Amino acid sequence: MTSPDYYNPGQPNTGWGDVSEMSTSFVNEGLIPIFMRALTGGLFSTLGGAQAYTAEQYATMNDHTQQITALVEAFDQLTLQGNAIVFNSNNTWYPSPKLVSADVVILGGGGGGGAGSSGAYNNAGAGGGGGGGTVVTNIPASFLPKTGDVFNGVPISIGAGGAAGVTSKAVGSGGGNSTIANYLTAGGGGGGGGADTNTGAPGGAGGAGAPRGGTGGQGSGFVSDVRLPGQPGGDSISEYSLAGGGGGGGGGAGDNTGGPTAHGRGGQGGISPGGTTPGQAGTPPSSAVTTGGGGGAGGPAGSSLAPGGAGAYPSGGGGGGAVRGGTAFGGSFSAGGIGAAGRIYIIERFI
Secondary structure (H helix, E strand, C coil), X not given: CCCCCCCCCCCCCCCCHHHHHHHHHHHHHCCHHHHHHHHHHHHHHHCCCCXXXXXXXXXXXXXXXXXXXXXXXXXXHHHHCEXXXXXXXXXXXXXXXXXXXXXXXXXXXXXXXXXXXXXXXXXXXXXXXXXXXXXXXXXXXXXXXXXXCEECCEEEECCCCCCCCCCCCCCCCCCCCEEECCCEEECCCCCCCCCCCCCCCCCCCCCCCCCCCCCCCCCCEEECCEEECCCCCCCECCCCCCCCCCCCCCCCCCEEXXXXXXXXXXXXXXXXXXXXXXXXXXXXXXXXXXCCCCCCCCCCCHHHCCCCCCCCCCXXXXXXXXXXXXXXXXXXXXXXXCXXXXXXXXXXXXX
16 A cells, blocks of 8 residues: 555556555565465455456466566455555545445544753653544545546545644644545644643643544642652554554653652554653554554653653654753753654545
């Protein structure tokens, strides 16, 4: 699957760049013969409408180009029954002429984490950014506008990732919404709050969707001399399907005379975990999974002071920044982690 930047209106969308690259890898690693034998062993016979392939036909394939072409067609029939397209930036979708419906997965941008504070006695951590939300649905071809028998181009907008707070007490920026025309929108995550007083800064809200993006974790704080660790970012998962937006960024660690507090881990996006060690970036999904990435972990405080972790692409929220408190250190602080941009997947169905 790939971004359709090369696409010309009036021609079928293919969107198979990444699959072809994967096919090449299979060829180089010697897995093509194994896959072909599996296909010719009757796997296609269990799928209605799938094209039949024979051992004799495969025997005529005497170079890599033929093998890759056949494997691409096999994936097209076996896993998608259509064309897969991935949008990583603003673009226009031109539906194929024979389209029956389209499965879509829309992911909003993740919010950036807030920054720590330079105040000598402000010892709390900053909030993590919220993960981008996701929308998963099917659009019937009859719903799409046409001019005569030709589908009109459909505007695609991809939400940007939110910038991190980088100056003292700065709030992270929210992630942008991702949209398919005016039909469907997945919301961007909110930016994490900047550290201020001894109360930990709030995390950003998760972006709108089903499921919503993970909420950013609250920064570490101190209440009546009770040391509170940075809170973990919220998860964005579904109990019923492999769906999820971006994980929320973890809250940043704090520091006082008793030493630094713990940071918050990043939230899970789909099946992709967030950062766990201080300042660690979230984990992105594999190319075969259409979910958001994990949120970045909150930054470490004290002598190990460092920024919050970046949210994983797509849609992960950035971790909150931290502090090195006390007058001896001049109230040093770190920036938050950046949020990841969104993405849109479209799988065109022809049956």
